[in-house]
Amino acid sequence: MRPLLLGVLCCSLVLSVRAFYSASDDVVELTPSNFNKEVLQSDSLWLIEFYAPWCGHCQSLTPDWKKAATALKGIVKVGAVDADQHKSLGSQYGVRGFPTIKIFGANKNKPEDYQGGRGNQAIVDGAMNLLRTLVKDRMSGKSGSSGSNKQSGGGSKQDVVELTDDNFDKMVLEGDAVWLVEFFAPWCGHCKSLEPEWTAASSAVKEQTKGKVRLGAMDATVHQAVSGRYGIRGFPTIKIFRKGEEPEDYQGGRTRGDIIARALDLFSDHAAPPELLEILNKDILTKTCEDSQLCVIGFLPHILDTGAAGRNGYLKVMMQMAEKYKKKMWGWLWIEAGAQMELEASLGIGGFGYPAMAAINARKMKFALLRGSFSETGIHEFLRELSVGRGSTATLGGGTMPKINTVEPWDGKDGELPVEEEYDLSDVDLDDDDDNMSKTEL
Structure with a gap:
């Protein structure tokens, strides 16, 4: 009986770790088997948290999420998906980090990201604002899910x-x-x-x-x-x-x-791995970062410090990591150190030396810096932590993208020192007496 009791106890401990919400909570636990009926075929406004049981930020959010669900009971639906267990749901809605909160409003087929605060009062306030907008749209005849070619639950x-x-x-x-x-x-x-x-x-x-x-x-x-x-x-x-x-x-x-x-x-x-682009102007940076959840930027040493071989080595590492993480569909960029000083300043790059790396979320104006080595191992660890919501992030300086200079593309060659102008001193008549006098006076 003792081994059986121990097995039951271990099982219950595992379940207690995984289960953030119970039947006594007002948070609706969602799975692939009930998501369609509960959410997609519902006329209600839903706030849904996609979480992972091991995620520290998710654990911190749980009490506030429960309180918000209780306050909004009967007004706005509040749900939660264990996206670590139900990966198909997380993948369906592009969840890359935890916790991610999605708003399922009028058009259930195109949920929006929740950008508000994570305290229970902020969640309630945000939900009520969303509800007022939804009601206003309905009164004006707008509907995000209507149309004769739409199926219940979304899709055309x-x-x-x-x-x-x-x-x-x-x-x-x-x-x-x-x-x-x-x-x-x-x-x-x-x-x-x-x-x-x-x-x-x-x-x-x-x-x-x-x-x-x-x-x-x-x-x-x-x-x-x-x-x-x-x-x-x-x-x-x-x-x-x-x-x-x-x-x-x-x-x-x-x-x-x-x-x-x-x-x-x-x-x-x-799919081919994403293209690794040199930041030559504002348009390249803006388009790449706005089209991707994250844009990864390498700041490489000056060409005179590494030569073409050294630079190509760094670019090769970045391309290998772009291939490894191509499922994420991130953007990949690089720039020579010193070419975009305002960008470096907004990221605080200068104190770490080169090569350096930053990952930017342009939608949230957040970024993270590579603290480890600029190598496959170091970059992989950096990006893996970010992809599961564990990375340390900061707000981009000024809350906006900095000014970007237009620069010439690298020609693929070694750098050359500037040629110094030569002076012919053969015709210069130096007066020894005057020179000696000058030295004496000095």
Whole structure:
């Protein structure tokens, strides 16, 4: 009995660590199995925290989140997702760090990031402001989720590509996109259950991959040539098609979260690593940082200090890390030390020497600095900590992007010292007496 009792005790301890919220709290625990019904098909305004049990900031937020949920009970829904356990939900909504709070308002298919304070009063105030805006929009006839082509729970039917015997080869086999294709039968009950999940996933995947991964559907009872070619026998059958490769069976779950997570994996597996750009002007910095959740900037020593070989070594390390973290879809930039002094000053780069590195969240105007070595190991540790919400961050100096100078691109060559002007002194007549007198007077 004692080993059994010990096992039960250990299990309960593990559960107590993982479970931030219980049935007695007013925070609704959300999972892939209830998220669609509770949130996406609801008319309520939702504030949802995506957390990880090991995250210290999440643990600190918990009591305030509970108090806010109690205060907002019956007015605004407050939920929580263990995104460490339910990775598909976190991936579906682009959660990269913890805790992340999302607002599910009028358009449940496009939640917004919550940018307010994390104290319980600030959360309540923020929720009430959001609620007033939602009510005002409804009174004026605005609706973020209406439309005849929308499914309950989000997604547009137009984003699911209707495939036929006539267009399949050209669109799927000859195109550059990766495809997830559902072969269905109109009378199939499982196919009908999958339809809203497939529709919602198709819209999210199209947006998040910029059309590089597409979802299609084929009525296999009508278009039997293609279905027969791939041996479709049961419904629904989902297959993955990559250009120039044999199709493979989809083995994942059938919720929109599962489908989106698999699609994003396919996208990142086949996507080229992000381009490493030199900061030559304001537009390059602004576009890269605004288009990415994080932009990673390397400040490399002057070319006279390293030569071309040394600089290329640093750039190689950055490109290897860009490849390693390409699933994050971050932006990657570099600049020569001293070329953008205002940027360095706003980040406090000067005190650390070169090479140096900063990661900037332009939306929040926050940044973090690499404290370890400028190496694969050091940079990996730095970025890994940031990606799970553990990194130490600060506010960008002034709260805005600093002035950026326009500079010439590096030509890939070693640096050259400036040529000093030579003077010919052969014709200069120096008077020894005058010179000696001068020395005496001095």
